[in-house]
Amino acid sequence: MNVGNTNTDLILIGRDTRGYFLMARGNIRASLCYPLREALLAQLEQAAEIPAVYVDLSECRYMDSTFIGLLVAIDKKLQKGSGGRLHVLRPTSECRDILEQIGLKSFLLVEERDMQAPEAMGVLTPNAERPGADFILRTHEALMETSEEARKKFALLKETLEQKLKGSENPPRGNPEE
Numbered sequence: 001m002n003v004g005n006t007n008t009d010l011i012l013i014g015r016d017t018r019g020y021f022l023m024a025r026g027n028i029r030a031s032l033c034y035p036l037r038e039a040l041l042a043q044l045e046q047a048a049e050i051p052a053v054y055v056d057l058s059e060c061r062y063m064d065s066t067f068i069g070l071l072v073a074i075d076k077k078l079q080k081g082s083g084g085r086l087h088v089l090r091p092t093s094e095c096r097d098i099l100e101q102i103g104l105k106s107f108l109l110v111e112e113r114d115m116q117a118p119e120a121m122g123v124l125t126p127n128a129e130r131p132g133a134d135f136i137l138r139t140h141e142a143l144m145e146t147s148e149e150a151r152k153k154f155a156l157l158k159e160t161l162e163q164k165l166k167g168s169e170n171p172p173r174g175n176p177e178e
Helices: 031-046 065-080 093-102 135-145 148-167
Strands: 010-016 019-028 053-065 085-089 109-111 122-124
Touching: 010 031, 010 148, 019 031, 031 122, 031 135, 053 093, 065 085, 065 093, 065 135, 085 093, 093 148, 135 148
Parallel strands: 019 053, 053 085, 085 109
Antiparallel strands: 010 019, 010 122
């Protein structure tokens, strides 16, 4: 798979008959998660025949917990819909360590195989606005359902976000799957 090499932090997205293909490059943080949610979860809602989502992490140096929680939410949405799965392909040692620390190495399908990316890949543009507390809360709730390690690691964040949302004038906008 050769889509070019760059030092920019970004997510490329494409689709072919195998399903959706994501390539994460650099440091993937919450600012890229909301555009990914908009681009992919909406499609999963509308098209129950999507067989799989492949996430190539071979050029990803870091991924935050919001991104990981969104991957979990995508995997759950696939399993409920088409029965497909999210496949994590060729994670770097840094990403593999993060997945292991959170207890997700056995929850997600982590594979070392290389796959050719679809010919047409678009770049997700980060939002200028920071993702809302409700979105971050929902991604972390999905993440916390996967392992005891994740539940313990993000319990304080969940509590803090819930308190913030209770005190805000705007009610939560739903979960990352909406």
